[in-house]
Amino acid sequence: MKKFVYFSLLVFLISSFLYVRYLKGEVKKDDVSVERKNYIGVKYEVGKGETFVQILRKSHLKNDVIDSIINSFSKIYSPKKIDVDDQVFIFTDEDFNFRRLEYKNDPSKTYVVEYTSKYNSYIINNRSTVSIEFIEGEVDDNIINAIKAKGENEKLALNFTKIFDWRIDVFSEVKKGDKFTILFEKEYIDGEFYKYGDIIYASFENDKNLYEGFLYDDGNGKIYYDQNGNSLEGTFLKAPLATYYRISSTFTSKRYHPILKRYIPHYAVDYSAPKKTPVYAASDGYIIYVGYNYIGGKTVRIDHENGYNSEYCHLFSYAKDIKVGKFVKQGEVIGYVGKSGYATGYHLHFAVKKNGKFINPLKIKNEENVTIDPSKLNDYKIYVDNIRTLVLGIKSFKNFPSMFSKSDFIFKYADTFGKSPNI
Numbered sequence: 498m499k500k501f502v503y504f505s506l507l508v509f510l511i512s513s514f515l516y517v518r519y520l521k522g523e524v525k526k527d528d529v530s531v532e533r534k535n536y537i538g539v540k541y542e543v544g545k546g547e548t549f550v551q552i553l554r555k556s557h558l559k560n561d562v563i564d565s566i567i568n569s570f571s572k573i574y575s576p577k578k579i580d581v582d583d584q585v586f587i588f589t590d591e592d593f594n595f596r597r598l599e600y601k602n603d604p605s606k607t608y609v610v611e612y613t614s615k616y617n618s619y620i621i622n623n624r625s626t627v628s629i630e631f632i633e634g635e636v637d638d639n640i641i642n643a644i645k646a647k648g649e650n651e652k653l654a655l656n657f658t659k660i661f662d663w664r665i666d667v668f669s670e671v672k673k674g675d676k677f678t679i680l681f682e683k684e685y686i687d688g689e690f691y692k693y694g695d696i697i698y699a700s701f702e703n704d705k706n707l708y709e710g711f712l713y714d715d716g717n718g719k720i721y722y723d724q725n726g727n728s729l730e731g732t733f734l735k736a737p738l739a740t741y742y743r744i745s746s747t748f749t750s751k752r753y754h755p756i757l758k759r760y761i762p763h764y765a766v767d768y769s770a771p772k773k774t775p776v777y778a779a780s781d782g783y784i785i786y787v788g789y790n791y792i793g794g795k796t797v798r799i800d801h802e803n804g805y806n807s808e809y810c811h812l813f814s815y816a817k818d819i820k821v822g823k824f825v826k827q828g829e830v831i832g833y834v835g836k837s838g839y840a841t842g843y844h845l846h847f848a849v850k851k852n853g854k855f856i857n858p859l860k861i862k863n864e865e866n867v868t869i870d871p872s873k874l875n876d877y878k879i880y881v882d883n884i885r886t887l888v889l890g891i892k893s894f895k896n897f898p899s900m901f902s903k904s905d906f907i908f909k910y911a912d913t914f915g916k917s918p919n920i
């Protein structure tokens with residue numbers, strides 16, 4: 498029976514793969530460059546400080562034509578927003594009459610001005626393909642590098658660590674030999690990597706536990722659950738920053754302070770981290786303090802539910818819009834690691850109070866209080882089984898090296914956003 502399931506999956510994957518190839522061919526067919534073969538095109542890259550008018554003047558168009566282009570272009574994009582390295586393509590006919598302008602600052606869109614009997618402007622949403630891909634591996638030094646070693650970038654690694662932030666501190670608790678798997682969406686535009694979509698499933702395994710995260714929407718939004726339908730999200734993040742080297746000081750009632758040169762209590766955890774590492778709100782709450790003091794340097798304090806307060810010191814800078822009274826979500830960036838105030842090196846000093854008393858942030862119990870809507874639990878269990886079957890299937894396909902030479906490559910499904918107008 499299992500064999501049959503794998504076989505059907507294999508057939509499905511191969512046909513999806515062929516379908517994508519077919520689609521790619523189709524993209525070529527109506528690629529504008531084929532249609533515009535009678536035009537002469539010149540590509541300009543916007544230089545530092547260069548304006549839209551300056552670019553157009555380079556193309557030796559007449560002033561009234563330039564005015565008309567700008568006029569038409571302004572209806573779809575502000576010429577003032579043109580920035581360094583953006584691309585402008587200008588096409589003329591054989592008599593050097595303006596026919597078409599294309600502007601690109603992002604692979605997902607092309608801004609077009611064209612002239613037939615009058616000037617016309619519109620936006621083309623470029624074809625995008627979403628593929629579902631899978632990687633698995635083992636940690637050598639740290640999890641970020643282990644994911645990067647699989648050919649993915651840091652963004653995916655950070656998305657992965659965020660899933661398990663409430664259960665494990667992926668920087669201090671992860672050891673060599675721990676295993677991970679990630680099933681995720683990857684978006685391509687014209688065959689080029691554009692961005693990551695959702696991580697659909699992730700697992701992390703050490704010698705004690707297997708942690709799994711299934712992304713699921715029970716009608717109240719997509720979040721990650723464990724296999725039993727308990728949300729992976731807890732009250733407090735295990736570590737409120739994007740990455741760090743090590744915990745340089747723990748919660749203690751006596752610690753020798755290198756600058757003050759005496760023993761004082763340290764009711765906080767210090768995370769030694771690279772300069773400007775993003776610092777996250779450890780839990781949802783309202784900002785109650787943003788300011789500088791000579792010990793803590795640039796400091797943010799947040800008031801949370803159930804009598805909790807958290808404090809973040811020695812920041813390099815605050816995140817945009819961070820001010821007293823603002824509500825922040827757990828995981829939202831509130832500032833960046835620095836060494837302002839009394840600090841010997843770049844680190845985050847993170848303190849938590851419960852009902853006015855300092856408590857050890859590393860010992861906060863995360864209750865699994867959010868669970869899946871009970872009426873959706875059966876659907877969810879089926880979903881969990883399907884995802885596990887898929888992951889098992891993928892792992893077994895990797896034994897067919899000739900078919901999947903890039904061993905971790907999985908399958909793609911095509912999706913077309915928008916459509917190029919005929920020109």
Ligand SMILES: [Zn+2]
Nearest residue numbers: 765766767846
């Ligand atoms: Zn400290």
